[in-house]
Amino acid sequence: MTAEQQGGTALVFPGMGPTRFADMAEFLATNRHARRRLATADEVLGYSVYERYRSAPDDYAEYAQIAFLVACLALADSAERKLGAVPELVTGPSFGQRAAAAYAQSLSFADTVLLTARLARCEEEFFAEEHREAVTHCVVHTPEDVLKEVLAELAERGEWYDISGRIDRGFHLVSLREPVLDWFKGRISDVGGYNMYTMWPPVHAPAFDGLRRKAEAEVFGEITVSDPKLPVVADQDGSVLTDAAGVRRMLLDTFDRPIHWPDIVATLRERGVRRMCVSGPDNLFTRVDSTREHFELVHLVPPRVRGRG
Incomplete structure (x- = not known):
């Protein structure tokens, strides 16, 4: 060849x-x-x-x-x-x-x-000093439309979030506050997604301008x-x-x-x-x-x- x-x-x-x-x-x-x-x-x-x-x-x-x-x-x-x-x-x-x-x-x-x-x-x-509670969390096997539904629920709770990365189909990085991380992980599991790992310091979020x-x-x-x-x-x-x-x-x-x-x-x-x-x-x-x-x-x-x- x-x-x-x-x-x-x-x-x-x-x-x-x-x-x-x-x-x-x-x-x-x-x-x-x-x-x-x-x-x-x-x-x-x-x-x-x-x-x-x-x-x-x-x-x-x-x-x-x-x-x-x-x-x-x-x-x-x-x-x-x-x-x-x-x-x-x-x-x-x-x-x-x-x-x-x-x-x-x-x-x-x-x-x-x-x-x-x-x-x-x-x-x-x-x-x-700033965004002291922020983390970035990795989720997989979570189609974008399903993730949007969970994020909409998060917004209804008055919580901040940013998409920090798109890695593959159903594979995203999401930045949010650590105090709501357990709730978020639970909802991802509920909709059939899988939680991988959480990063600190958080990364790649528009809020970090x-x-x-x-x-x-x-x-x-x-x-x-x-x-x-x-x-x-x-x-x-x-x-x-x-x-x-x-x-x-x-x-x-x-x-x-x-x-x-x-x-x-x-x-x-x-x-x-x-x-x-x-x-x-x-x-x-x-x-x-x-x-x-x-x-x-x-x-x-x-x-x-x-x-x-």
């Missing part, structure tokens, strides 16, 4: 999910690409990312985020050799958009590390965004970004615009992509029907993570 018949290749950096230090430690300590990137991150931040990750207080602590970023990019460093092809497009839903911007050389790796660390602190400060403004004012002013060397597919709407302004906008949109994986899938298919290389630990985007139905999937993960399936 020729390369033309095989179609193009896209590189995808996944959103960040809980990943145990024990599963990542050996890869970070022994992989030459990871060691090189960790050394740069340590120099930028002035501390040992590895040592702080070892004792990180939660799955999304600043040090855990940096370690996840390092692992995803280190895996991608050798992807071309393993794939035998150069990716034609790069994308990254949610947290993955930072690694995507770095891989496309729209952000330097040093600036990506600095951006990630400072945004972690920025989010912590913001949610300590204040976080966007805070991040832009306090973090992005010191970060240089350049035109990408490789087209970047925005995770909010699947648009193809080829200039610095577009990438910068995508990075800011993450705070107050929902992600939309089906739009990414549609763009990749329109561009002739047949093979998707996912670089990093993921239990979400590699498992949904829209990914498996349309692409040959290559998933690069640290050995211990692969072993956990």
Whole structure:
């Protein structure tokens, strides 16, 4: 089969999910690409990312985020050799958009590390003062019309909610107040849906426009965004970004615009992509029907993570 018949290749950096230090430690300590990137991150931040990750207080602590970023990019460093092809497009839903911007050389790796660390602190400060009860909850097997009925009931109770992401058919992220989460989960179960997990800090909600403004004012002013060397597919709407302004906008949109994986899938298919290389630990985007139905999937993960399936 020729390369033309095989179609193009896209590189995808996944959103960040809980990943145990024990599963990542050996890869970070022994992989030459990871060691090189960790050394740069340590120099930028002035501390040992590895040592702080070892004792990180939660799955999304600043040090855990940096370690996840390092692992995803280190895996991608050798992807071309393993794939035998150069990716034609790069994308990254949610947290993955930072690694995507770095891989496309729209952000330097040093600036990506600095951006990630400072945004972690920025989010912590913001949610300590505003939207303190907000969480983002993941539901599956819940058709959109059925979800709308449950959300209408929530609105009748005078409660706030935002759609924070559409992942696949019947698969959504919903942001709402934690005090009504148990009621919401109960209603999802009542209508035949399934509750997956709840995230804090919450993400991608239009109500968090204040976080966007805070991040832009306090973090992005010191970060240089350049035109990408490789087209970047925005995770909010699947648009193809080829200039610095577009990438910068995508990075800011993450705070107050929902992600939309089906739009990414549609763009990749329109561009002739047949093979998707996912670089990093993921239990979400590699498992949904829209990914498996349309692409040959290559998933690069640290050995211990692969072993956990």
